[in-house]
Amino acid sequence: MPRRTMIEAIRDAMDVMMSRDDDVVVFGEDVGYFGGVFRATQGLQAKYGTSRCFDTPISELGIVGIAVGMAAYGLKPCVEIQFADYMYPAYDQIVSEAARLRYRSNGQFTCPLVVRMPTGGGIFGGQTHSQSPEALFTHVCGIKTVVPSNPRDAKGLLISAIEDPDPVIFLEPKRLYNGPFDGHHDRPVTPWSKHDLGEVEDGHFAIPLGSAAIRRQGQAVTILAYGTMVHVAQTAAAEADIDAEIIDLRTLLPLDLDTIETSVKKTGRCVIVHEATLTSGFGAELCALVQTRCFYHLEAPIVRVAGWDTPYPHAQEWDYFPGPARIGRALIETLEA
Amino acid sequence: MPMPDQNLTDNTMSSRREPVRSPEPVPLKLHVPEPAVRPGGKPDFSNIRIPRAGQVDRPNVDVDAEAIRDLAFSVIRVLNRDGEAVGPWAGALSESELLEGLRHMMTLRAFDARMQMAQRQGKTSFYMQHMGEEAVSCAFRKALLPGDMNFPTYRQAGLLIAGGYSLVEMACQIYSNTHDPLKGRQLPVMYSSREHGFFSISGNLATQYIQAVGWAMASAIKNDTKIAVAWIGDGATAESDFHAALVFASTYRAPVVLNIVNNQWAISTFQGIARGGSGTFAARGLGFGIPSLRVDGNDYLAVHAVAKWACERARRNLGPTLIEHVTYRVGAHSTSDDPAGYRPKTESDAWPLGDPVIRLKNHLIVRGAWSEERHKQTEAEILDTVISAQKEAESYGTLHSEQRPTARDMFEGVFAEMPPHLRRQRQEAGV
Ligand SMILES: Cc1ncc(C[n+]2csc(CCOP(=O)(O)OP(=O)(O)O)c2C)c(N)n1
Numbered sequence: 001m002p003r004r005t006m007i008e009a010i011r012d013a014m015d016v017m018m019s020r021d022d023d024v025v026v027f028g029e030d031v032g033y034f035g036g037v038f039r040a041t042q043g044l045q046a047k048y049g050t051s052r053c054f055d056t057p058i059s060e061l062g063i064v065g066i067a068v069g070m071a072a073y074g075l076k077p078c079v080e081i082q083f084a085d086y087m088y089p090a091y092d093q094i095v096s097e098a099a100r101l102r103y104r105s106n107g108q109f110t111c112p113l114v115v116r117m118p119t120g121g122g123i124f125g126g127q128t129h130s131q132s133p134e135a136l137f138t139h140v141c142g143i144k145t146v147v148p149s150n151p152r153d154a155k156g157l158l159i160s161a162i163e164d165p166d167p168v169i170f171l172e173p174k175r176l177y178n179g180p181f182d183g184h185h186d187r188p189v190t191p192w193s194k195h196d197l198g199e200v201e202d203g204h205f206a207i208p209l210g211s212a213a214i215r216r217q218g219q220a221v222t223i224l225a226y227g228t229m230v231h232v233a234q235t236a237a238a239e240a241d242i243d244a245e246i247i248d249l250r251t252l253l254p255l256d257l258d259t260i261e262t263s264v265k266k267t268g269r270c271v272i273v274h275e276a277t278l279t280s281g282f283g284a285e286l287c288a289l290v291q292t293r294c295f296y297h298l299e300a301p302i303v304r305v306a307g308w309d310t311p312y313p314h315a316q317e318w319d320y321f322p323g324p325a326r327i328g329r330a331l332i333e334t335l336e337a
Numbered sequence: 338m339p340m341p342d343q344n345l346t347d348n349t350m351s352s353r354r355e356p357v358r359s360p361e362p363v364p365l366k367l368h369v370p371e372p373a374v375r376p377g378g379k380p381d382f383s384n385i386r387i388p389r390a391g392q393v394d395r396p397n398v399d400v401d402a403e404a405i406r407d408l409a410f411s412v413i414r415v416l417n418r419d420g421e422a423v424g425p426w427a428g429a430l431s432e433s434e435l436l437e438g439l440r441h442m443m444t445l446r447a448f449d450a451r452m453q454m455a456q457r458q459g460k461t462s463f464y465m466q467h468m469g470e471e472a473v474s475c476a477f478r479k480a481l482l483p484g485d486m487n488f489p490t491y492r493q494a495g496l497l498i499a500g501g502y503s504l505v506e507m508a509c510q511i512y513s514n515t516h517d518p519l520k521g522r523q524l525p526v527m528y529s530s531r532e533h534g535f536f537s538i539s540g541n542l543a544t545q546y547i548q549a550v551g552w553a554m555a556s557a558i559k560n561d562t563k564i565a566v567a568w569i570g571d572g573a574t575a576e577s578d579f580h581a582a583l584v585f586a587s588t589y590r591a592p593v594v595l596n597i598v599n600n601q602w603a604i605s606t607f608q609g610i611a612r613g614g615s616g617t618f619a620a621r622g623l624g625f626g627i628p629s630l631r632v633d634g635n636d637y638l639a640v641h642a643v644a645k646w647a648c649e650r651a652r653r654n655l656g657p658t659l660i661e662h663v664t665y666r667v668g669a670h671s672t673s674d675d676p677a678g679y680r681p682k683t684e685s686d687a688w689p690l691g692d693p694v695i696r697l698k699n700h701l702i703v704r705g706a707w708s709e710e711r712h713k714q715t716e717a718e719i720l721d722t723v724i725s726a727q728k729e730a731e732s733y734g735t736l737h738s739e740q741r742p743t744a745r746d747m748f749e750g751v752f753a754e755m756p757p758h759l760r761r762q763r764q765e766a767g768v
């Protein structure tokens with residue numbers, strides 16, 4: 001099977017969908033001729049023409065606003081916001097418009113669009129190239145939120161997102177674009193070509209939204225993670241020598257609660273990990289769901305490991321990032337409780 | 338195929354009583370603007386109309402916006418091809434001021450080159466240079482008074498250099514070291530210096546344009562005498578913040594100067610994508626009744642003269658002015674960018690407005706105030722100054738060294754007083 005980086009897998013998903021369906025259009029800042037600052041759309045304009053893949057003015061509000069109009073007309077826009085940190089001007093179009101169009105028009109108008117955005121830190125990008133705003137989307141009724149952790153999932157989930165009849169926010173952990181990240185920034189990067197999940201099927205293949213994946217089977221404790229933190233959690237469990245069961249949520253909404261529940265009932269312990277800031281983060285929602293579903297099986301309080309409640313700093317990136325050491329301590333704390 | 342409205346005219350004009358035929362429907366087509374040339378092509382700026390230096394009138398500052406609509410489509414220029422300062426916008430600066438301006442631009446260029454290199458050597462994560470645009474921020478700064486506030490983008494460090502800010506502090510910010518005035522919190526070049534009239538740079542494009550209007554309105558509310566200056570790139574004018582700024586500045590006649598630095602590119606996107614069907618960026622101001630001018634951004638004298646004119650309007654309660662600085666981004670967008678992927682390599686050589694440093698140098702030579710030899714000598718002196726500032730900054734650490742702001746610093750300054758949840762988190766972090 002061909003090996004792909006995450007960027008190549010994402011590009012391939014758009015390519016497959018654009019060739020199968022004339023209604024799929026791709027646009028955003030620097031997305032057309034140049035192929036995007038991360039090169040995710042490289043070659044698509046040359047292949048499908050400027051009406052299907054084009055550069056936009058720098059207006060995130062404009063990008064998502066026209067995408068809503070196009071989606072309502074019947075197209076399937078798959079648009080790029082250059083960094084998730086720049087989505088705020090588009091937030092009104094996402095929250096008040098895309099998310100509610102089906103409901104408020106009683107299905108007369110719908111909004112099958114995908115908004116892709118690179119997310120997360122780990123590249124010394126400072127406060128405007130590092131944020132993880134997933135909880136700002138899961139809190140909104142009417143949109144789905146996806147966070148892949150590897151090339152194979154990125155392709156399969158993006159294809160499902162484009163085929164989905166409703167708006168989907170597709171958050172791409174940029175630290176994973178070129179390889180999995182074990183949380184040790186001072187070690188050489190392993191490329192995806194050396195990782196099993198860098199093997200990506202050719203052509204059309206879909207991973208349904210709403211299904212989690214168990215990355216490691218274990219008995220001692222369940223770790224809930226997504227995106228970059230899936231890999232960091234794997235390192236943490238290995239280094240602390242803990243028999244953790246690691247669940248990669250893949251989509252935050254819809255959420256695969258059955259897989260979570262089965263696992264926590266088995267292990268009796270749960271650690272939740274995300275890079276986004278702690279307070280009102282998606283971990284709070286997970287924590288609430290797990291305690292409701294698994295209260296009588298829990299042997300220790302649920303613990304969250306997350307980014308500190310400060311803006312993402314530049315120099316102190318690795319003091320901020322919830323790395324293997326912090327996750328390891330949380331795992332031990334949970335086991336000793 | 339006949340245009341629908343032509344058909345309509347035909348039918349109306351026709352005296353015969355024929356049944357009205359509906360016009361044949363025309364398949365619609367999406368228009369996507371394209372730059373004149375792409376990599377591999379021959380650079381071509383023949384579409385850019387450039388009037389001769391000295392040709393554009395200098396109206397009184399209390400002129401009605403309506404009366405100077407043409408200034409939004411022309412280019413105000415002072416330095417001609419022979420290096421002479423000509424026309425009604427010339428003559429505002431003394432020889433020593435011009436020599437100082439030359440030094441500022443040369444310093445900015447030398448600083449850029451050193452910091453660009455430092456980034457390549459891994460001493461910091463990121464850098465953005467000004468190559469070709471030095472005159473814009475260096476000359477504008479000299480039209481300002483103490484207490485005025487700039488709301489800059491990342492490509493106006495000339496405001497700091499021409500304002501006497503320390504090169505060491507700039508380098509410390511870039512290195513995120515122990516002497517970084519922003520404690521390692523901000524990406525390199527996102528400076529902030531209240532004392533030097535330089536508002537904290539956001540990183541989110543355009544957000545500060547409207548804030549400049551607010552600052553100016555505050556000054557008016559308090560019957561102060563200070564003005565505000567807003568800065569934005571050609572690409573970022575597409576953001577709603579820009580349009581909001583024009584509405585508010587127009588409505589409240591805010592004492593603000595609204596600058597657009599049109600350097601032809603927004604990363605890989607040529608200016609035609611943001612400009613659309615509007616003839617120029619300056620023309621955006623006309624619908625708001627804001628006097629709107631275009632200036633040769635590579636002409637130190639012209640930028641300064643226009644800046645003075647606009648600042649005077651603001652100071653005399655005449656309201657906002659929109660200025661489009663026509664220039665060219667010679668270098669890459671940032672250290673993360675390579676322009677070879679989207680524009681011809683030799684495009685900057687073909688740029689018709691030349692190089693701002695060379696143009697001012699030639700002017701001073703023509704005036705008899707400067708020589709090639711003194712220029713070379715000054716270049717070497719400036720390089721020494723920049724290198725010693727850089728060395729001093731490096732003695733306080735570089736990004737990946739041990740000498741950097743602490744993890745404890747990271748928790749400070751989120752609020753005036755640290756709330757309990759952050760105190761607990763800092764404790765948990767053990768710092
Ligand atoms: C809200 C927002 N969207 C996107 C970006 C990413 N970005 C940074 S610079 C840039 C291009 C800006 O071009 P322009 O306004 O012409 O300024 P220039 O870089 O040419 O000085 C883009 C798209 C951003 N920083 N903020």
Ligand SMILES: [Mg+2]
Binds near residue numbers: 601604
């Ligand atoms: Mg620009």
